[in-house]
Amino acid sequence: xxxxxxxxxxxxxxxxxxxxxxxxxxxxxxxxxxxxxxxxxxxxxxxxxxxxxxxxxxxxxxxxxxxxxxxxxxxxxxxxxxxxxxxxxxxxxxxxxxxxxxxxxxxxxxxxxxxxxxxxxxxxxxxxxxxxxxxxxxxxxxxxxxxxxxxxxxxxxxxxxxxxxxxxxxxxxxxxxxxxxxxxxxxxxxxxxxxxxxxxxxxx
Numbered sequence: 451x452x453x454x455x456x457x458x459x460x461x462x463x464x465x466x467x468x469x470x471x472x473x474x475x476x477x478x479x480x481x482x483x484x485x486x487x488x489x490x491x492x493x494x495x496x497x498x499x500x501x502x503x504x505x506x507x508x509x510x511x512x513x514x515x516x517x518x519x520x521x522x523x524x525x526x527x528x529x530x531x532x533x534x535x536x537x538x539x540x541x542x543x544x545x546x547x548x549x550x551x552x553x554x555x556x557x558x559x560x561x562x563x564x565x566x567x568x569x570x571x572x573x574x575x576x577x578x579x580x581x582x583x584x585x586x587x588x589x590x591x592x593x594x595x596x597x598x599x600x601x602x603x604x605x606x607x608x609x610x611x612x613x614x615x616x617x618x619x620x621x622x623x624x625x626x627x628x629x630x631x632x633x634x635x636x637x638x639x640x641x642x643x644x645x646x647x648x649x650x651x652x653x654x
Contacts, residue, residue, distance in 0.1 A: 477564070480580035481556040485592055487518040490649045491547050494523070495556045495593040496539060496563070498531055499601075501620075503610040511600075511620060512539035512562075514555075515593050518649060520634050521642030522596065522624050527617050533565035540568075544575060551576030558582045558590055600628070 487493050496514045503509055510531040514524040524543025528535045536557075544550050555577050557563040563581075572579050582589035604623045610616040630643045637645045 477559065477579075477581040479583060479589060480554050480578060481589070483589055483591070485517050489653065490516050490518045490646055491550075491553055493517040493554045493556070494543060495590055496536065496543075497558060497590055497593040497597065498536065498560065498562060499597040501527075501601075501605055501610075501616055503613050503616050505612040509613050509616060510535060511597075512536050513593060513596060514539050514543040515596055516543075516642075516646070517592055518637075519642045519645035520592070520596075520637055521629050521646050525620075525624065527613070527620055529613055531562060533562045533568045536562040536565075536568050537571050540571065540577075552578065554578045554580050556580040556582070556590055558587075559584055596628075600624075603627075 481493065481495075485493070494514050494516055496512065498510050498512045501509050501511055506529050509527065509529050512526045512535045513522055515521065516523050524539045524541070524545070526535050526538035526542060540555065547553075553576075555572060557579070559581055562568060563579075569579065587594055600620075600623060604619060605616075608619065610619065628642070630641055633639045633641055634645075640648070
């Protein structure tokens with residue numbers, strides 16, 4: 451990079467301090483920062499990040515990542531940070547999964563993830579809900595890392611006029627670049643799609 455006069459993009463992170471309220475006594479950290487898996491659809495992580503557009507102001511992206519292949523397997527984008535948005539992302543993650551019972555889904559303690567409607571959906575699919583400890587973002591490091599990369603490589607490089615333009619850019623980044631072309635050292639310098647295909651072949 452130095453020889454070619456290239457510099458990495460670095461932008462100060464926007465910190466939004468949401469009010470998570472009290473921490474429920476029945477929430478458990480099942481993941482315990484153990485991001486290792488034997489195959490796909492064993493451990494997922496999810497989170498919501500903030501994306502600014504000119505007309506609507508702050509918009510929100512909920513994403514779900516599979517820890518085995520590091521693929522974004524479900525996401526939802528909208529103008530409100532709600533439990534419905536969080537549920538939609540997980541629903542999309544479940545579309546191509548025959549059996550979801552026993553999957554661990556890790557999230558933080560934000561209000562969309564402690565909402566009864568979110569818990570109800572997980573229970574209906576047999577998904578086990580794991581929670582980060584309050585004030586410990588590293589408990590959900592993999593999805594935090596994805597959102598950071600998304601912003602550095604796409605969001606911070608553009609000024610979106612509205613949510614429609616941002617939605618299209620997010621779709622193109624995730625489906626056209628991140629999942630299918632961007633290699634990851636954590637999965638042997640493969641793309642998430644290559645890793646997923648490899649795991650599916652093993653299971654066949």
